[in-house]
Amino acid sequence: MKGWMGKFKVFSLLGFVALFLSACGKENLTALDPKGYGADKAMDLIILPTVIMSFVLLIVMVLLVLALIKFRKKKGQEDFIPKQVEGNKTLETVWTVIPILLLIIIAVPTLIYEFDLADDADASDSLNINVTGNQYWWHFDYEGLDIQTSQDVYIPADSKVYFNMKSSDVIHSFWVPTLSGKLDVNPENENTFYINAYEEGVYWGKCAEFCGPSHSLMDFKVVVVSQEEFEQWVADMQNFDPETAEPATDTAAQGRDLFEQNNCISCHAIGSSPAAIGPNLTNFGDRTKLAGVEDMTKEKLVEWIVNPELIKPGNKMTGAYPKVSDEDAELIAEYLLQLKPSEITIESAGGLK
Amino acid sequence: MSTVTAQKTSFAAVLWDYLTTVDHKKIGKLYLYGGGFFFLLGGLEAMLIRIQLIKPENDFMSAGLYNEMITMHGTTMIFFAAMPLLLGLMNAVMPLQIGARDVAFPFVNALGFWLFLFGGIMLNVSWFTGAPDAGWTAYAPLSATSPGHGVDYYVLGLQISGAGTLMGGINFLVTIVNMRAPGMTYMRMPLFTWTTFVVSVLILFAFPALTVGLFLLMFDRMFDSAFFDVALGGNSIIWQHLFWIFGHPEVYILILPAFGIFSEIFATFSRKRLFGYTAMVFATILIAFLGFMVWAHHMFTVGMGPVANSIFAIATMAIAVPTGIKIFNWLLTLWGGNITINSAMLWSLAFIPSFTIGGMTGIMVATSVADYQYHDTYFVIAHFHYVIVGGVVFGILAALHYWWPIMFRRVLNERLGKWAFWNFFIGFHLTFFIQHFLGLMGMPRRYWVFLEDQGLDTGNFISTIGAVFMTIGVILFLYNAFYSWFKGDPAPQDPWDARTLEWAVESPTPHYNFKQLPLVRGLDALWIEKMEGNGKLTPAEPLGDIHMPNGSILPFLISLGFFIAGFGFIYQTVTDVAYIFLFGGMGLALACMLVRSLKDDHGYHITKEELEKEAD
Numbered sequence: 001m002k003g004w005m006g007k008f009k010v011f012s013l014l015g016f017v018a019l020f021l022s023a024c025g026k027e028n029l030t031a032l033d034p035k036g037y038g039a040d041k042a043m044d045l046i047i048l049p050t051v052i053m054s055f056v057l058l059i060v061m062v063l064l065v066l067a068l069i070k071f072r073k074k075k076g077q078e079d080f081i082p083k084q085v086e087g088n089k090t091l092e093t094v095w096t097v098i099p100i101l102l103l104i105i106i107a108v109p110t111l112i113y114e115f116d117l118a119d120d121a122d123a124s125d126s127l128n129i130n131v132t133g134n135q136y137w138w139h140f141d142y143e144g145l146d147i148q149t150s151q152d153v154y155i156p157a158d159s160k161v162y163f164n165m166k167s168s169d170v171i172h173s174f175w176v177p178t179l180s181g182k183l184d185v186n187p188e189n190e191n192t193f194y195i196n197a198y199e200e201g202v203y204w205g206k207c208a209e210f211c212g213p214s215h216s217l218m219d220f221k222v223v224v225v226s227q228e229e230f231e232q233w234v235a236d237m238q239n240f241d242p243e244t245a246e247p248a249t250d251t252a253a254q255g256r257d258l259f260e261q262n263n264c265i266s267c268h269a270i271g272s273s274p275a276a277i278g279p280n281l282t283n284f285g286d287r288t289k290l291a292g293v294e295d296m297t298k299e300k301l302v303e304w305i306v307n308p309e310l311i312k313p314g315n316k317m318t319g320a321y322p323k324v325s326d327e328d329a330e331l332i333a334e335y336l337l338q339l340k341p342s343e344i345t346i347e348s349a350g351g352l353k
Numbered sequence: 354m355s356t357v358t359a360q361k362t363s364f365a366a367v368l369w370d371y372l373t374t375v376d377h378k379k380i381g382k383l384y385l386y387g388g389g390f391f392f393l394l395g396g397l398e399a400m401l402i403r404i405q406l407i408k409p410e411n412d413f414m415s416a417g418l419y420n421e422m423i424t425m426h427g428t429t430m431i432f433f434a435a436m437p438l439l440l441g442l443m444n445a446v447m448p449l450q451i452g453a454r455d456v457a458f459p460f461v462n463a464l465g466f467w468l469f470l471f472g473g474i475m476l477n478v479s480w481f482t483g484a485p486d487a488g489w490t491a492y493a494p495l496s497a498t499s500p501g502h503g504v505d506y507y508v509l510g511l512q513i514s515g516a517g518t519l520m521g522g523i524n525f526l527v528t529i530v531n532m533r534a535p536g537m538t539y540m541r542m543p544l545f546t547w548t549t550f551v552v553s554v555l556i557l558f559a560f561p562a563l564t565v566g567l568f569l570l571m572f573d574r575m576f577d578s579a580f581f582d583v584a585l586g587g588n589s590i591i592w593q594h595l596f597w598i599f600g601h602p603e604v605y606i607l608i609l610p611a612f613g614i615f616s617e618i619f620a621t622f623s624r625k626r627l628f629g630y631t632a633m634v635f636a637t638i639l640i641a642f643l644g645f646m647v648w649a650h651h652m653f654t655v656g657m658g659p660v661a662n663s664i665f666a667i668a669t670m671a672i673a674v675p676t677g678i679k680i681f682n683w684l685l686t687l688w689g690g691n692i693t694i695n696s697a698m699l700w701s702l703a704f705i706p707s708f709t710i711g712g713m714t715g716i717m718v719a720t721s722v723a724d725y726q727y728h729d730t731y732f733v734i735a736h737f738h739y740v741i742v743g744g745v746v747f748g749i750l751a752a753l754h755y756w757w758p759i760m761f762r763r764v765l766n767e768r769l770g771k772w773a774f775w776n777f778f779i780g781f782h783l784t785f786f787i788q789h790f791l792g793l794m795g796m797p798r799r800y801w802v803f804l805e806d807q808g809l810d811t812g813n814f815i816s817t818i819g820a821v822f823m824t825i826g827v828i829l830f831l832y833n834a835f836y837s838w839f840k841g842d843p844a845p846q847d848p849w850d851a852r853t854l855e856w857a858v859e860s861p862t863p864h865y866n867f868k869q870l871p872l873v874r875g876l877d878a879l880w881i882e883k884m885e886g887n888g889k890l891t892p893a894e895p896l897g898d899i900h901m902p903n904g905s906i907l908p909f910l911i912s913l914g915f916f917i918a919g920f921g922f923i924y925q926t927v928t929d930v931a932y933i934f935l936f937g938g939m940g941l942a943l944a945c946m947l948v949r950s951l952k953d954d955h956g957y958h959i960t961k962e963e964l965e966k967e968a969d
Contacts, residue, residue: 025794026808031726032793038725045723046793053713060680060709064702067687071623072694080624080691081884087629088685095681096674103670106720111663113722118659170495171589173654173729177795181725184654186590187494187583191656204807208654208729208797210488211495213416216800293804313416 027353029204031177037196038180041113049106056102120192123162129153131165132276133172133185133207136214136312137292139276146272147237150279151292152346153205154223156230160194168276173209176222182208197224202352213314219292223349236342240282242271248338255335258328262321270339278317285340288352291315298333305329373904375459376864377444380466382760384441385753387470392434394477396827398426403784403820406813409805419801420486421503425476427489428507431603432514433473435741438749439610440469440521443549445760447525449855450546452534452873454866457527459902460949465521467912472514475919479506488799490600493581493592497573502923508571509919513912515560515567522556525549534854535893536873540634543853543877544627547634548613551641552606558645559602566595575926590655597648605644607741609637611704611748612679618701618755619683620877621851623690629682630876636675636682643672653724662721669719676712680705696770697849700751703778707743711736714789729799732792738785750777750830758844762861763837773829780822787812787819852880857890865899868892868964899959907945914942 024032034040071082128143131153140153143164155161165174165185175182176195183193197203207218225233247253259265267278290296290304291312304311306329309318324332346352362370371379402422405413414422448456456462479485485507487496496504529550533542542550570592572578579585581592620627627633649657649665683705694702714736718727727733757765791812796803803809846860857879858866869892875881882890921935 024790024808026806029795029807030793031795042723042726045720046717046726049713049717049720049723053716056677057706057709057713060684061706063681063684063688064705067684067690068692068694068702071687071690072692077691082623082625082690084626085628085685085689086626087632087682091681091685092629092632092678096678099674099677103673103716106716107667107670110666110720110722114659114663114666117722117725170498171492175797177726177793181722182654182728183725184656186656188588188590189656204795206795206797210420210492210729210799213420213486213801215420216416216797216802219804 026204028178028201034178035197035199035201035203036176036179037198038117038193039178040198041117042181045106045110045113048109052102052106056099117193120162120194122160123192123194126160126162126194127155128162128164129155131163131174131185133165133167133169133174133211134276134316135169135212136207136218136315137279138174138205138218138220139280141276142234145234145238147234147282148269148272148274148276148280149237149283150281151219151289152221152223152283152287154225154230154233154344155195155197156227157197157200157224159227160196162192162194164190164192166190170211171209172207172211172218174205175208176203176205178203179222179224184209195222197222200224200226201350202346214312217291217293217312219289221289221346221352223346225344225349229344229348233342233344236344237282238272240271240341242282245341247335249334251331252335252338255331255333258324258332259335262324262328262332264321264332267317267320281336281339283339283341283345284336285338286342286345288346296337298330298337301333301336302326302329305332370904372909373463373906375455375463375902375904375908377448377456377459377462378760378862378864380462381441381443381445383466384437384444384469385760387466387473388434388437388441391429391473391477392438393827395426395429395434396824398422398429400820400824402426403817405801406803407817408814409807409810410802416801417486420488420799421484423799424485424488424491424503424507425480428476428485428511429473430741431489431607432511433469433476435607435745435749436518437469437473439552439607439745440465440518442614442749442752442756443525443545443610446756446855447546447549448528448532449759449858449862449866450543450853451529451532451537452854452867452871452878453528453532454870454899455902456524457531458524460905460908461520461524463905464908464911465517465524467908468517468520468915469514471912471916472510472512472517475513475916476506476510479503479510482506490596491570491592492596493570493573493589494583496570496592497581497589504570505574505923508567508574509922512564512567512571513915513919515563516915517912518556519560519564522553522560525553526557529553534867534870534873537854537878540631541873541876541878543613544616544630544633544637545610545613548609548616548637551637552609555602555606555609555641555644559599559606562595563599566592566599569595571922575922590652593652593655594648597651598645601648601651602641602644604737604740605641607745608748609641611745611752612637614748614752614755615683615701615704616686617851617853618697618751619686621755621849622693622695622698622701623687624693624850625686625690626852626877626880627682628685628688629678632678633682636678639675640672643668643675647672650719650721650724653721654728666719666721670716673712673716673719680709680712695754696765696767696774697751697754699771699774699778700747700754703774704743704747704751707739707747707781710786711739711743714739727792729797730792731788731796731798734798735785735788735792738781738788742781742785750774755849756855757837758848758860759855759858759862761838762843763841764844764848765837766833766841769829769833769836773826773833775826776822776829777826780819780824780826783819784816784823785819787815791816847879850883852877854878854890857882863967865901865959868899869894869896896964897961899964900956901959902956903954905949905954907949911942911945911949914938914940914945918942 034043130141132139140149167185167187172185173182180195203222205220269275269280483501483503485503569580579587581587581589647669650669847856871890872893918938921931924931
């Protein structure tokens with residue numbers, strides 16, 4: 001009975017560990033709860049070696065503990081000299097061959113998955129997004145759609161979306177843990193991979209290659225929406241014309257004038273534009289995070305416009321524009337926050353969890 | 354000239370003695386002091402990193418300072434703590450293990466140490482002017498474009514100390530090939546000597562890749578070349594290749610000596626011959642060989658394509674086989690033995706599960722597709738700390754406890770030793786185990802802050818608490834070292850009833866090591882004599898004059914010259930005054946080399962009569 005209870009305890013403990021693992025981390029950030037093809041495949045190959053290697057670890061632990069219990073020096077036997085064994089061919093063969101077999105079990109699916117994920121034969125028939133990594137923000141250019149965004153990238157669910165990535169400065173790495181593994185964003189070549197998201201929602205993206213002081217603040221969001229919503233979003237973005245779109249309020253209109261007077265426009269495009277010196281602000285009002293990390297409030301935005309260095313150390317905006325007063329910054333903020341060209345937003349996609 | 358008279362001299366004389374020494378035992382100690390100092394510095398940096406990460410969005414330090422901290426922690430621990438501590442142990446023990454009177458090139462040995470020390474000081478001087486902030490891997494173009502002089506100090510510091518390490522490697526190779534005592538065939542060499550030998554080969558082939566990489570970076574930063582500047586036709590990925598062609602063998606440069614150490618300790622305290630000696634030797638060689646074939650597994654996410662990724666994934670997995678062989682051989686060494694558990698043994702026993710977990714995660718990160726998730730996250734941080742702390746640091750601490758009586762004539766206090774062990778061991782697992790999960794939960798490495806409400810708070814908090822325990826462990830070990838020195842009694846010659854030649858030397862070790870070179874009759878030379886009732890080794894030669902090298906201040910001065918020239922190189926981009934340092938320093942170094950080359954130094958002889966007199 002006691003033995004049975006012991007087993008029960010072990011099993012319940014294992015169950016606990018499994019539960020702990022599946023509930024591990026924040027939804028739509030953790031890699032342990034995959035919701036995309038790449039992350040799914042990676043998860044398979046996280047579990048398989050973990051199970052196999054845990055089995056090896058268990059054997060090692062059992063042998064170690066048994067050896068220590070059985071062969072620890074006993075009273076009265078201090079001078080006992082054990083038999084000086086040179087080795088054992090059979091045993092040594094066994095622990096050479098079995099690991100090789102175990103490794104083959106791991107290696108075969110690794111190779112299959114590796115080539116599977118690298119297969120980009122259908123790239124030209126899919127949605128392609130050209131990504132530029134910058135210190136410390138992301139630029140997304142929808143190929144053939146005349147849409148540019150930064151920080152938030154909108155993609156349709158259940159279809160392959162290709163990301164063609166290049167850096168404008170140092171090396172970055174594009175990582176959306178819940179949807180896919182990461183890929184480096186290099187200055188010299190274009191790296192391509194795809195994301196195929198299973199579920200609608202807003203996913204956290206992180207820069208995973210050390211890129212300077214604000215490396216940890218280079219977050220972005222992947223907004224996965226249904227195919228229809230995506231099409232609507234594309235239409236909304238394409239129909240938005242900054243020349244004709246009148247600001248919602250008077251103060252916002254004043255803000256737009258200031259935006260132009262202060263020459264913000266020389267770096268920040270509003271509406272479709274190939275310019276990518278600074279983030280494109282077309283749908284700025286739909287973002288839920290300022291600079292990728294801060295809560296999007298007017299106060300924070302004013303703080304950012306007046307002195308971005310306080311929020312993102314080492315960013316390239318600091319010092320690249322004339323000094324802006326708090327009052328002017330408030331007006332500009334007013335203008336930027338009402339830039340909401342589409343109904344399809346992070347909020348409508350379920351919000352950032 | 355005997356050690357007894359040397360001990361009674363003044364402080365200045367002792368200082369002069371150490372500045373000019375070419376004795377491998379003293380150089381070994383210098384390496385331990387230097388490496389120990391940098392280990393504490395690196396540990397302090399680690400603690401500051403953990404304090405910054407104790408809570409989300411902490412403002413304990415600025416982003417810039419944090420990046421300097423992680424860069425300096427990594428660089429210091431790998432190049433200026435782990436490597437010199439191991440080189441110190443090799444220096445202190447290896448010549449004794451093979452029955453040699455010193456290393457092959459005592460002068461070069463001293464030069465190697467001083468270059469390491471000045472390189473380490475060079476790097477740390479940068480704390481006063483702005484430390485390097487591009488990570489210990491210094492990936493271009495971030496490193497090539499990093500403002501200020503931090504990365505310049507990194508380049509020069511590593512270049513100077515790297516030259517020293519390369520010399521050390523060549524020196525050990527020649528020593529082991531040429532200076533083994535009569536009868537000490539290759540397959541009778543203790544495992545620690547074997548690993549020293551193999552590691553020296555690794556150093557010989559791996560360090561030049563780093564040297565080349567550092568030169569390219571130096572030219573880019575100081576002389577306007579464009580090796581890594583994409584806009585001018587350069588390529589930044591080439592840095593990653595060069596760095597890891599060095600960097601991966603470097604991991605084995607660190608871990609293989611630890612394997613050697615554990616092999617000695619398990620055999621000694623099980624009172625049993627090392628199980629599968631031959632397999633152990635060939636596994637070591639195989640690991641070293643494969644170690645050169647796997648560098649690009651650090652670069653799975655670079656975009657090399659599925660073919661390259663697959664090849665490097667398979668090659669990496671293959672290393673698990675010889676490593677597994679080693680683990681099981683150690684277990685079978687324990688099996689059937691008569692096991693004593695003391696501090697040295699505790700560190701060694703703790704190594705087995707810790708390192709096996711590190712190896713297990715090693716296979717996991719070798720699985721390229723899964724590595725797309727692990728790469729550059731805290732999972733990788735956890736993995737390599739399990740390998741380097743659980744393997745190398747445990748190994749160094751085990752070795753210190755084990756060989757302390759030979760190096761410092763004391764047996765370390767057992768009680769303190771066990772306290773230090775348990776604090777460090779528990780702290781280590783507390784700090785790093787949770788980091789596997791932090792990585793998979795979406796925490797990339799080198800993050801100055803992690804955001805609030807991302808599910809990362811608890812893990813990071815636990816990790817920091819673990820770091821506190823590790824710190825307590827280290828402090829206890831240090832206290833133990835001083836306590837034993839002042840309160841301990843002189844250690845007996847062979848306190849562990851050990852098996853190898855270094856324990857056959859009288860205590861304190863005479864500066865010529867062996868009055869008469871010993872005759873080695875098999876593996877575990879001392880044990881064989883003990884079992885046959887001799888208790889000591891038969892001399893292989895009649896008592897005669899011993900030829901010894903003279904001490905010299907030149908290694909110190911050469912290194913000082915390069916050190917001064919280093920500042921010249923760094924600041925010639927800013928001011929012409931720096932050329933005085935550049936040419937002055939190089940002049941000093943080259944002049945000293947010239948003196949060394951032109952002035953014959955035949956050393957001196959300890960005569961047979963003196964040796965006989967000492968015996969009385």
